[in-house]
Amino acid sequence: MTPAELSLVIRQTVLDLVSGRGADVAVVPDDVTVERPRNPEHGDYATNIALQLAKKIGANPREFAEEIASALAKGDGVSSAEIAGPGFINVRVDKGSQGxxxxxxxxxxESFGRGDSLAGQKINLEFVSANPTGPIHLGGTRWAAVGDALGRILAAQGADVTREYYFNDHGAQIDRFTRSLIASAKGEEAPEDGYAGEYIHEIAQSVLAAYPNALELDDAEQNETFRAKGVDLMFDHIKSTLAEFGTVFDVYTHENSMFDSGQVDKAIETLKSNGNLYESDGAWWLRSTDFGDDKDRVVIKSDGDAAYIAGDIAYFQDKRSRGFDLAIYMLGADHHGYIARLKAAAAALGDDPNTIEVLIGQMVSLVRDGKPVRMSKRAGTVITLDDLVEAIGVDASRYALIRSSVDNTMDIDLELWASATSDNPVYYVQYAHARLCSLARNAEALGVSTEGADTSLLTDEYEGKLIRTIAEFPRVVATASELREPHRISRFLEELAASYHRFYDHVRVLPQGDEEPGPLHTARLALCQAARQTLSNGLGLIGVSAPERM
Incomplete structure (x- = not known):
């Protein structure tokens, strides 16, 4: 019996008991929480449904729990149900049914673990969105891994997900980038407020290779040549790097397009016409404090230029015009203020602010030999995605970045994540998968298959523990989707790998010597295949490979 099946059984049992008392059955939740106890000796699963409902139906919690436990113990698939504390119910499933x-x-x-909780929802997921002024730094790399994994997880719950990259190719940072390229092309030092690093020199030389007379043009043409070609080259590098990292976007939107297409003007006119944009001191201000922001925001500056938020407002309106029900923004640690201003902008446009969701990711640091790694070979001042991948590889990089909650800062120990030991979490999980694949090859050589497997024979203690761990996967995926926490997948995979290793150390799966294959061998091989499939599905959800050999 799976946790989902047990949840349904408990819910139906509770519905019958509540109805029998003449109480309103509407108080019974659609989903009854079923969890594994911390101490396995307490049972296979536990539920607090009696405590949750007792007051609502005018019952004593422990007495109501006893009624539920008694009814459950009489049903199929449950061997016992016992009361703990003030009204918790510990349930043991029938060993013969756990298979x-x-x-x-x-x-x-491959569908195991997927659900339909988000079916029909159209979600725009914007992440990374690094400025096109340099290679992707570690903060952006974290979102490249976590954002891609979240997109996979949301899709696994039935959502129609569009992964989008917003290319900030408008504004002062592009001007500084252009001046830096021109300075490098001339053999000069980078401007004081410019960008340095080997990549600037490489791009500048590429611009000159494409336009040999670029430095002979007048200032305006020269700036436009280095700006346009330089941004294109930087963008190509970013897209290529992300693709090699396993992160591919469905849509790339240029900030400039919001201005060139007239969408910024359209958004401003909407705000002026509904009274949520007002003029003061020669500038136009958004009445964002009316919608929960800590201060009103300048949208059009007194010199007539658009402030940064003007593009953001138009961009949100553009997303909604494309039919998205929810726009998720994944931003860096220094963007907390964007949460209130983006929601205020949505409300000022007359939209529902809850159609915007902002996730904030904290900083990442690299450590080698116990000391921080601070300098990049190519970018000069910041550590990049390329640096991390070069040090530990794509799989380890993705897994390391996804494994911890984005709410926390993190250090990545390069020696640990490059090691081929069980201390390295990604190696530990991938090794479990490879070990299972090796077992399957050995089984095939011995003529053992899963065909006709009688899984009711799986009654051993370690078999049960492995089965119950596997059974948690669908709920882990659903929770990771609901809470936007891909790290739950990684932690589950480590638990599953550990459960499998313990199982393998205590239970003999394949016949040895002259022993003939029997039904128990077949059943245990089926369990191993289920464990391998679950590991593969979980690794796929976070974009990490599931190797068959290591």
């Missing part, structure tokens, strides 16, 4: 989960995994295959 049904294995059958389910083998039947669903």
């Amino acid at each position: 049904k989960l294995v059958d389910l995994v083998l039947t669903e295959g």
Whole structure:
């Protein structure tokens, strides 16, 4: 019996009992929480449903729990149900029925773990969105991994997800980037407020290779040549780097396009016409304090130029015009102020501010030999995605960045994540998958298959523990989607790998010597196949490979 199945059984039991008392069955939740106890000796699963409902139906919590436990113990698939504390119910499933989960995994295959909680929702997921003035730094790299994993997880719950990269190619940073390229092309030092690093010299030389007379043009043409070609070259590098990292976007939107297409003007006119934009001291201000922001924001400066938020407002309006139900923005640690201003902008446009969701990611640092790594070979001042991948590889980089909650700062120990030991979490998980693949090859050589497996034979203690761990996967995926926390997938995979290793150390799967293959060998091989499939599905959700050999 899976946790989902047990949840349904408990809910139906509670509905019958509540109805029998003449109470309103509407108080019974659609989903009854079923969890694994911290101490396995307490049972296979536990629920607090009696405590949750007792007051609502005028019952004593412990007495109501006893009623539920008594009814559950009489049903199929449950061997016992006991009361703990003021009204918790610990449930043990029938050992003969726990193997049904294995059958389910083998039947669903790559679909195991997926759900439909977000079916019908159209979600725009914007992440990385680094300025095109240099290679992607570590902060952007974290979002490249976590954002891509979140997109996969949301899609696994049925959402129609569009991954979008907003290219900030408008404003002062592009001017500084252009001046830096021109200075490098002339053999001069970078401007005081400009950008330095080997990549600037490489791009400047590429511009000259494409336009040999670029330095002979008048200032305006020279600036436009280095700006346009330089931004294109930087953008190409960013896209190529992300693709090699396993992160590919469905849509690339240029900030400049918001201005060139007239969408900024359109958004400003909307705000003027509905009274949420007012003029003061020669500038136009958004009445953002009316919608929860800490201060009103300048949208059009007194010199007539648009402030940065003007593009943001138009960009949100553009997303909604494309039919997205939800726009998720994944921003860096220094962007906390954007949450209130983006929601205020949505409300000022007459839209629902809850159609905007902002996730903030904290900083990442690299450590080698116990000391911080601060300098990049190519970028000069910041550590980049390329630097991290060169040091530990794509899989380890992605896994390391996804493994911790983005709410926390993190250090990546380069020696640990490059090691081929069980201390390295990604190696530990991938090794479990490779070990299972090796087992399958050995089984095939011995003539053992999963065909006709009788999974009711899986009654051993370690078999049960592995089955119950596998059974948690769909709920872990659903929770990771709901809370926007891909790290839950990584942690689950490590738990599953550990459960499998313990199982393998205590239970003999394949026949040895002259022993003939029997039904138990077949059943245990089926369990191993279910574990391998679950590991593969989980690794796929975070964009990490599932190697068959290591």
